[in-house]
Amino acid sequence: MSLSPKPFRLRAALASLVLTGTLGTLPLYAFARLVRAEGPLNILLAWSLISALLLHGALRLPPANRAAGALKAAAAAVILSGLSVILLQVNVAQRSLAEAWLELARKGDPFGFFSFFAAEIYAALSLAPSALLPARKPAAAAAALGAVNALCAGIILGSPPFLALAVLLSLALALALGSGSLRYRLLTASVPFLGAAALSLSWSLYTDTEGNRLDLPRPPDLTSLIASLAPDFPLLVDVPGYGLSVGSGTLPSRVFLSSRPLFSAAGEPGSTHYLADSRYARWNGEAWESETLQDSPLPLADSPQPGRGGLTLTLREDFYPSIPVEWNTAGVWLHGGIPDKARATRERGVLFAPSARRGTQATLYSGAPEANAPENPGGGLNPLWLDTSFSTERMRALAGELLERARQGIPAETGSPEGDEEGVRRRFAGELLRYFAEGFEYSLNAGNPPAGKDRNDWFIFESRKGFCSYFASACVMLAREGGIPARLAEGFRVTLGERGEALITGNNAHAWAELYLDGDWRTVEPTPPYASDDPFAWTRSDDGATLRQLQAVRGVPSREAAAVPQRNPSARELARLALPPAAALAGLAAAILFLRALFLGERGKAVRRARALVRRAKRAGISPPEITGWIAWKEAASGVLGERRGREAEEAADEMIRWAYGKRADVRGKPRGSRFG
Numbered sequence: 001m002s003l004s005p006k007p008f009r010l011r012a013a014l015a016s017l018v019l020t021g022t023l024g025t026l027p028l029y030a031f032a033r034l035v036r037a038e039g040p041l042n043i044l045l046a047w048s049l050i051s052a053l054l055l056h057g058a059l060r061l062p063p064a065n066r067a068a069g070a071l072k073a074a075a076a077a078v079i080l081s082g083l084s085v086i087l088l089q090v091n092v093a094q095r096s097l098a099e100a101w102l103e104l105a106r107k108g109d110p111f112g113f114f115s116f117f118a119a120e121i122y123a124a125l126s127l128a129p130s131a132l133l134p135a136r137k138p139a140a141a142a143a144a145l146g147a148v149n150a151l152c153a154g155i156i157l158g159s160p161p162f163l164a165l166a167v168l169l170s171l172a173l174a175l176a177l178g179s180g181s182l183r184y185r186l187l188t189a190s191v192p193f194l195g196a197a198a199l200s201l202s203w204s205l206y207t208d209t210e211g212n213r214l215d216l217p218r219p220p221d222l223t224s225l226i227a228s229l230a231p232d233f234p235l236l237v238d239v240p241g242y243g244l245s246v247g248s249g250t251l252p253s254r255v256f257l258s259s260r261p262l263f264s265a266a267g268e269p270g271s272t273h274y275l276a277d278s279r280y281a282r283w284n285g286e287a288w289e290s291e292t293l294q295d296s297p298l299p300l301a302d303s304p305q306p307g308r309g310g311l312t313l314t315l316r317e318d319f320y321p322s323i324p325v326e327w328n329t330a331g332v333w334l335h336g337g338i339p340d341k342a343r344a345t346r347e348r349g350v351l352f353a354p355s356a357r358r359g360t361q362a363t364l365y366s367g368a369p370e371a372n373a374p375e376n377p378g379g380g381l382n383p384l385w386l387d388t389s390f391s392t393e394r395m396r397a398l399a400g401e402l403l404e405r406a407r408q409g410i411p412a413e414t415g416s417p418e419g420d421e422e423g424v425r426r427r428f429a430g431e432l433l434r435y436f437a438e439g440f441e442y443s444l445n446a447g448n449p450p451a452g453k454d455r456n457d458w459f460i461f462e463s464r465k466g467f468c469s470y471f472a473s474a475c476v477m478l479a480r481e482g483g484i485p486a487r488l489a490e491g492f493r494v495t496l497g498e499r500g501e502a503l504i505t506g507n508n509a510h511a512w513a514e515l516y517l518d519g520d521w522r523t524v525e526p527t528p529p530y531a532s533d534d535p536f537a538w539t540r541s542d543d544g545a546t547l548r549q550l551q552a553v554r555g556v557p558s559r560e561a562a563a564v565p566q567r568n569p570s571a572r573e574l575a576r577l578a579l580p581p582a583a584a585l586a587g588l589a590a591a592i593l594f595l596r597a598l599f600l601g602e603r604g605k606a607v608r609r610a611r612a613l614v615r616r617a618k619r620a621g622i623s624p625p626e627i628t629g630w631i632a633w634k635e636a637a638s639g640v641l642g643e644r645r646g647r648e649a650e651e652a653a654d655e656m657i658r659w660a661y662g663k664r665a666d667v668r669g670k671p672r673g674s675r676f677g
Contacts, residue, residue: 017056024052024130027145031152032119035105038318039116048123051079052130059131062648079127086120092223093117093235100319100355105156112318112358113234122152143173227256231506234260237317249280249288249490251455251469253448257549258506262320263492267311269500274512274523275313275324276491277349281384283477285454288488290347298325298344301333310365313504319355322348323362324491327514327521330367336360349491385485385516391477392457399481402431406482422518428482429515429524432475436526441465442538444546467546468527472511475526485516489523493530493553507552610652617641617649630657 025045032041054075061068093114101114110118125148132141147169154162226233236258265273280288310333313323325332325346332344341353350362388396406427446466449458456477459470472488479486493510496502513524529535535550614624617637625633634653638646 013060016060017053020052020056020130021049023141023145024048024126027126027149028119028123031122032116035115035118036111037116037119038112039119041116041119044116044120044123047078047082048126051075051082051127054078055127055131062644062651083124086124088226089117089120089235092226092233096321096354097235097237097319100357102156102158103354104357106158114318117235118156122148125152137176140173140176143169143176147173224254224256227258231256231258232260234318237262237320249278249290249488251287251446251459251466251473254445255467255509257444257509257545257552259552261316261503261505262508263323263504264314264316265311265494265496265502265504266314267496267500268309269496269498271311271500272493272495273311273326274489274491274493274510275326275349275504276347276489277322277324278490279347279514280488280490281382282387283390283456283473285390288473295348296346298329298346298350299331300338300342300344300350301331302337304333304363305331305365308365310363312361312363315356315358315360316503318358321352321355323350323352323356323360325349325364326366327489327523328366329364331365333363333365334360335362382485385487386480386483388477388480390454390456391481392454394461395457395477396481398435398460399478402435402478403428403482405431425482425484425517429479429484429517429522432478432482433524433526433531436471436475437528437531439464440471440528440538441540442467442527442529442546442550443540443543444549445543446470468530469511471527472513475513475524479513479515479524487514488512489514505552507549606652606655609648610656613637613641613645613649613652616645625653625656 025048028048029041029045032044054071058068058071058075061071097114101110101112101118104110126145129141129144129148132138132144147166150162150166150169153159154166223236227236237260267273278290280290282289311326315323323332325344327346329346332350334342334350339352339356342350344350350356352360403424406424441464443465444467446459447463449455449463453462455470456474459466460474460478469490472490476486476488488511490509490511492504492508493512494502494504494508510527510530513526514521515524516522525531528538529550532538535554536547539546539550541547614633617633617640618624620640622633622636622640628636630653634650637649637653640646641649
């Protein structure tokens, strides 16, 4: 008893669906497990599965079927939304993160969210093989999947044999495509490699042999957009200041602070620590420059120093390029040994090449620095610490006024002139702090000054609103006008709880001033909320982001610090990333559909379908209908395009004849002279 055609076709369709879904998810799952991806893998698998199934339906149904058009639109929306999210992440992913991850991958030890990011890229590349199955090209699908895996292995492992295998499999893909000329098939199979070559060429144009950027047009930096939508997103971690702009030496109009744990700290209960990974010497009118004449090296040890207490920092993030240090740090013990190329300076902390990895521990030992004076190597005062090239007249006048107040508090008959002058400097520093404590507002949204205005001058005299970078920068400039060597430091400020523990997150990112007083560098806190028992007195009640940041800094229970796990992005955070590109794509699709309905309509659809089939038949050696007529073309094309494409060619030819001679015309009308219009 034979099976009827209908159940047979249903079984074949179901088998094809299952095979497509398996191809769309199983290789991705295996890749994610292999690289130990940490992230919302279920969401990525769902996106890959839905994309593969929508492509399957769109390619299996005849073009004339209305459901095919809906499936194509749905597939385009889902795939393009996912690709947009991936491209947004590519835009903000830092090179040092990629280098650190690749180094571990080549040692067989990849992990973390960057592995998930690699899995996202793998999922995008794997869509092509799953799209070939519904086109009844299993050999091409197998070759495409092999080429994708070989290409990824070659790039991740830096393996020329895998790259050569990818080329060979692409040639096999060209042969397995099975239609069109050999030249056309080779060109189709080479598209991924042409894209890779284009990316490599772009990188070589934008980077010289020493890795410096050349002055060429660049794509827009979307870091601020991503930070505003999802400030805890892991790929932002390597942006200076932990994804915030605090730490870059600039005075941005706004910062977005992250609550994602970066370090855990353990030390003396109740102690406050200023941990810097950047110190800046010169204001150039737009940003601070980290110019130093001589870095102060710090000794690194691979074993503990008995009898010495210190602050222990443990990296909680996957990767980070440095470990910050205090100015009075005299040595650093790196638990687990000193990695290759690691070095430490008092100005920039412990630097790793390319990055430290999760679990790295360092204990900072305090002590008297050996060479703390702000002097040139050859002797004399370092002029960078007194540079006031970009001070304004108003700033000079204000500094003079505050200095005069300081002098009035020193009796005329006290000690030596040197002692008098040092006392004046100390009182002047106090006058600076009192000045910033009155009439200023603390806010993470500082705004933008008018064009041509110096940000320090604008902050001091006009806006009087900003965050720590503004207070610290203005304090340094005014201190220099009063004759005190000063510099800007950026990093993290943390206060340990009752158990001597704390978490350091992006909310702890901070900037402060360091003044040279009494023969040593002194940390000075000009930002009022950090120097007061009531940090909310300088913040407006409707400034939610700033209030949340201050609460996070001042309100984390220390006993819970060690128990807080590292968190991967939630589905909501990924959805927030996907929302802008999805909305933009939806708007673009709506506009295209409106214009299409307005100007093309049903006839335009018929013309486009016919053109596609005519091109396909022409590659198989069939003359176009402009030469043979639609009826002759239909008979010739149906014999060479295969069963399904042949039916589509017949339907398209009949439809074009009806449009050419009226909707009620007999499809056996005139054989010649019908055109696409």
